[in-house]
Amino acid sequence: MSLKADLAKLLKALPAGTPFGAGAGWSDYWTQVSAEEVRQLLVKADLSREEMLALLGQQHALILESVQEIADESQQREVQALFEQRKTIEGILVRLDQFQPNPHELPDLHDLVAVIPVGGPGGGMQPLTAVMPKALVPIDTKPLLIHIIESLDKKYFRKAIVTADVWYDMVKSYGQAFLPKPEIEIEYQKIVATPPQQLKKLHSQLTEPFLLHYGDIRTEELDWQLALQMYQHHRNGPNNSWFMGMALVSKSIRLGVGVVRPVDSAPFSVGEFIEHPDELPSTALISMGVGLFEPALVDRIRPGDVSVFGDVIPRAIKKEGGKLTYYQHGKWDHLQHMDELYDCQARYYPHMRPNR
Numbered sequence: 158m159s160l161k162a163d164l165a166k167l168l169k170a171l172p173a174g175t176p177f178g179a180g181a182g183w184s185d186y187w188t189q190v191s192a193e194e195v196r197q198l199l200v201k202a203d204l205s206r207e208e209m210l211a212l213l214g215q216q217h218a219l220i221l222e223s224v225q226e227i228a229d230e231s232q233q234r235e236v237q238a239l240f241e242q243r244k245t246i247e248g249i250l251v252r253l254d255q256f257q258p259n260p261h262e263l264p265d266l267h268d269l270v271a272v273i274p275v276g277g278p279g280g281g282m283q284p285l286t287a288v289m290p291k292a293l294v295p296i297d298t299k300p301l302l303i304h305i306i307e308s309l310d311k312k313y314f315r316k317a318i319v320t321a322d323v324w325y326d327m328v329k330s331y332g333q334a335f336l337p338k339p340e341i342e343i344e345y346q347k348i349v350a351t352p353p354q355q356l357k358k359l360h361s362q363l364t365e366p367f368l369l370h371y372g373d374i375r376t377e378e379l380d381w382q383l384a385l386q387m388y389q390h391h392r393n394g395p396n397n398s399w400f401m402g403m404a405l406v407s408k409s410i411r412l413g414v415g416v417v418r419p420v421d422s423a424p425f426s427v428g429e430f431i432e433h434p435d436e437l438p439s440t441a442l443i444s445m446g447v448g449l450f451e452p453a454l455v456d457r458i459r460p461g462d463v464s465v466f467g468d469v470i471p472r473a474i475k476k477e478g479g480k481l482t483y484y485q486h487g488k489w490d491h492l493q494h495m496d497e498l499y500d501c502q503a504r505y506y507p508h509m510r511p512n513r
Contacts, residue, residue, distance in 0.1 A: 275372040281494035292372035310381040353462040371446040377488035402450035415444035432467030
């Protein structure tokens with residue numbers, strides 16, 4: 158099926174007279190589709206704005222036609238939820254007006270460095286983490302760390318710096334065993350410090366935008382070209398007091414998350430970043446623990462900072478006028494507990510599904 162056909166199916170209205178509510182299939186379908194997936198289809202399908210609006214307008218008309226026949230309160234709430242989804246998609250169209258990536262134009266950013274901190278207690282992954290860090294937990298036939306390194310596009314990344322503390326020898330040994338001839342340079346460093354203080358120690362090597370990718374995160378099918386195009390677009394944008402970088406976010410909730418709250422008046426801009434929030438609103442964007450950052454962010458790290466996403470970034474946004482943007486991605490795993498490891502194995506590698 159073509160991309161245009163996929164898009165038409167995605168945004169197509171229900172046939173006239175089809176009831177809303179349980180069993181209609183409409184709301185169930187939308188819960189499986191993220192705004193990012195819709196945005197990527199819009200970009201790749203190369204539809205004109207008129208074609209996009211025609212699809213959206215058709216759906217609005219049918220919703221308005223059907224809502225007059227709905228008396229049940231629960232179904233009215235469902236229709237209201239559909240309108241909220243429309244707002245999401247319309248917001249995407251507005252953003253497309255301001256950011257139109259050229260699929261044939263490569264980003265200027267290249268030779269990037271990725272910093273991958275490995276360590277932490279890993280208590281939720283016991284008994285595995287009694288003998289290894291979370292980054293070495295096997296996913297299919299390879300440690301998580303190897304999946305992370307192999308996910309880096311060699312067109313844009315020239316080097317990965319893997320930092321470890323007490324696990325340094327094991328991490329280096331595993332890395333060299335599984336990647337004897339890596340596509341990008343890999344440097345292993347023993348640094349006993351929190352992630353912000355690790356970045357301070359690496360400051361001399363972080364002279365260009367760099368990737369911070371925590372060692373217990375797994376991403377799937379990340380389009381680095383599109384992500385870097387977006388990063389470059391906002392980095393070069395007007396009215397930047399100082400641009401700190403771009404956080405990767407998702408609508409898919411994982412434990413131990415941070416919540417990103419966008420600025421409605423500024424597309425793709427973060428207005429607030431809350432690490433380990435007390436509650437998770439249904440509309441929250443979730444920090445993935447991965448981000449592209451400017452060297453200037455390292456300059457803002459203070460001696461007492463223990464978390465990049467919990468200390469440095471929130472302070473930079475609230476008190477220092479820093480601008481943070483975001484890129485939404487759907488497929489990721491945050492391996493903090495054994496259940497998440499089981500889910501990861503089952504989702505990506507059905508032949509590894511555990512018997513439980």
